[in-house]
Amino acid sequence: MGIFDRLSRGRRAATEVPHAIDAIAEPGSVLAPVDGVATPLSEVSDPVFAQGMLGPGMAVKPSGGVIYAPVTGTITAAVDTGHALGITSDDGMEVLIHVGVDTVEMRGDGFKVLVEKDKHVAVGTPLIVFDREKICAAGHDDIVMTSVTNASGEALPAVAAGADVRAGQPLFRLGGNA
Helix, strand or coil: CCHHHHHCCHHHHHHHCCCCCCCCCCCCEEECCCCEEEEEHHHCCCHHHHCCCCCCEEEEEECCCEEECCCCEEEEEECCCCCEEEEEECCCCEEEEEECCCHHHHCCCCEEECCCCCCEECCCCEEEEECHHHHHHCCCCCCEEEEECCCCCEEEECCCCCCEECCCCEEEEEECCC
16 A cells, blocks of 8 residues: 555554655755655756756655655646646745656556645655655656756756665755756
8 A cells, every 4th residue: 555545544644744854955856755765867868858848857766755845835737647746936946846757647556645736845845745656566766856947057966876865965056047
């Protein structure tokens, strides 16, 4: 049974909804949105992210099933299927968080969005709960991609590729013409 199933069950769901985590992001920095292993965007199987078409960033191969706000800002996009969110940070970065590759095909099954569009959130606020087992059972990669869509510079990793990261730890910062 995945985390989404546990969260979806009656009374127990109220006690298992994730709490915010302690995190502090410096301007221009993006924190890891989920626990897992840091991965360069160039290595993900989604060519749009891998080729940097949605801006610089990094990915995390998740070991957890909760997406936390990687910046403080306002939710500017929340797709109906729950697999992606956009946040405009208080310092102007447009951050896209996308859970999985081709997970739009799941039509929301396995995803629970915890915030609404136009809500201001603090870094470390839980945003999405997702079921990694359902994603994999549907034949999709569960990698979590995070990019800054309005940046023209590079993502300078705060951790080495292959390193374990915890949600709320620095993942990358923008360099160059960001």
